[in-house]
Amino acid sequence: MTLPSAHDVALAAERRSAARLLLAHPLVTSDGPHSELFPLIRRHADWLGKRFQQVLGYRLLVDSSYARLFKAGLGTDAGHRLERSTGTPFTPHTYACLALALSVLVTAPEQLLLSQLVADVRAAAADAGIELEETEKAAGKRTFVAALRQLVEWGVLIETEGHVATLAHDAGGEALITVDRELARAVVAGPLTQARDGADLVRRAADPGFGGPRTYVRRVLVETPAVYLDELTDAERDWLRTRQRREAQAFSELLGLEMEIRAEGVALVDPDDELTDLHLPGTGTVAQASLLLVERLVERLRPQEPGHPATGGTLVIGVAVPAGLVDELLAELVAEYGQRSNWQRGYLEDIHALRDAVLDLLARMRLMARTGRLRAEGAGLPDGYADEAPEGRTVTDVREARPGGDGWVLLAAAARYATHVTMRPATAAGKGADVQEELPL
Numbered sequence: 001m002t003l004p005s006a007h008d009v010a011l012a013a014e015r016r017s018a019a020r021l022l023l024a025h026p027l028v029t030s031d032g033p034h035s036e037l038f039p040l041i042r043r044h045a046d047w048l049g050k051r052f053q054q055v056l057g058y059r060l061l062v063d064s065s066y067a068r069l070f071k072a073g074l075g076t077d078a079g080h081r082l083e084r085s086t087g088t089p090f091t092p093h094t095y096a097c098l099a100l101a102l103s104v105l106v107t108a109p110e111q112l113l114l115s116q117l118v119a120d121v122r123a124a125a126a127d128a129g130i131e132l133e134e135t136e137k138a139a140g141k142r143t144f145v146a147a148l149r150q151l152v153e154w155g156v157l158i159e160t161e162g163h164v165a166t167l168a169h170d171a172g173g174e175a176l177i178t179v180d181r182e183l184a185r186a187v188v189a190g191p192l193t194q195a196r197d198g199a200d201l202v203r204r205a206a207d208p209g210f211g212g213p214r215t216y217v218r219r220v221l222v223e224t225p226a227v228y229l230d231e232l233t234d235a236e237r238d239w240l241r242t243r244q245r246r247e248a249q250a251f252s253e254l255l256g257l258e259m260e261i262r263a264e265g266v267a268l269v270d271p272d273d274e275l276t277d278l279h280l281p282g283t284g285t286v287a288q289a290s291l292l293l294v295e296r297l298v299e300r301l302r303p304q305e306p307g308h309p310a311t312g313g314t315l316v317i318g319v320a321v322p323a324g325l326v327d328e329l330l331a332e333l334v335a336e337y338g339q340r341s342n343w344q345r346g347y348l349e350d351i352h353a354l355r356d357a358v359l360d361l362l363a364r365m366r367l368m369a370r371t372g373r374l375r376a377e378g379a380g381l382p383d384g385y386a387d388e389a390p391e392g393r394t395v396t397d398v399r400e401a402r403p404g405g406d407g408w409v410l411l412a413a414a415a416r417y418a419t420h421v422t423m424r425p426a427t428a429a430g431k432g433a434d435v436q437e438e439l440p441l
Helices: 006-024 035-043 045-056 092-105 114-128 138-154 181-187 198-205 209-223 234-255 285-301 325-338 345-349 351-364 412-417
Strands: 027-029 059-062 066-070 111-113 157-161 176-179 258-261 265-269 318-321 368-370 408-411 420-424 434-438
Touching (some): 006 066, 027 181, 035 066, 045 234, 066 181, 111 114, 285 345, 285 408, 285 412, 408 412
Antiparallel strands (some): 027 066, 059 066, 111 176, 420 434
């Protein structure tokens, strides 16, 4: 066996760093937040382009001033949402403002006034038959500013004189902005010209094309915290079962990710904890309450003897959460930890808002899910997609691996987040105590 040379090791490390950056930040500019690594992307552009196309079916465009990785979707309710600086997710109206602004900017002059951009967006909305929230009112201004700030963050807009945020605070606020039309054209990744409407665009964007099950499974592995077997078709489960060890090696070499294989599914784990927009354990009221809730739900609902059909066991991917149990447990947690852990007052006073925020985080982390039709049952498949395993091949039976009905399901990966909780006393400065979490090995 020949050991790799120091040059080969360094080359692989450079390519892996560039690939990881693009996966986490699909739009990288030469003067943006990650400009120090942009030369790496330029240096390895050909290799990166081929690898992303071969492995994930993603197209990579590298220009002199920016690199854009055109990712594909995963279907309804499977995207990575945009958020305001406060952490509040974009609403459909904010996305509409963002899309309308981009439609205007691709043909805009190099520089224009903020007031002119607002007027052009209004005109574009009228032409498209879209009713925008009144931009003269406070809520409408904040929504529009959130969309513009996202464009500034991407580098599509440059605040040459003044700031786009003035629109939210000053009725006569003005700013001079510079437009990067090339970046504006590169933002949208989906097949807009082919889609009939928004729903059709989502379906088309999620079509893995000629790569079929292979490409879809790879995409969902790198883009989601965990992949459960009943979220895959027979053909996808068959491909994953026969390839998972080789895929583990490939993902390790390309992205530095480790594959964890369980009876219920598979997850790619990042030892450096960089390739995620979600963190659990984490700081803040919602993250702490979520972790504590998971612990108590696992304690109450853990199945007695889960197993695998191949060994005569019963596959359990999820268990039903009884109606009212989440509210009951959260009320206990607020009483026990809320004041001592200095949780946000708004959540302490509104248990329903806390529940919604906690369930949203746990669903995005793939620790809980709403009941509904799954991919294994044919939900969300593109037209003509191969959903059956090759003839003569047997795949893991996932029927009844999680309950149906109407409500929430606690998923298998939640057991990994069951915690042992200790309280750190309040500091002399008078700050509230912190919840300390210890994850089991």
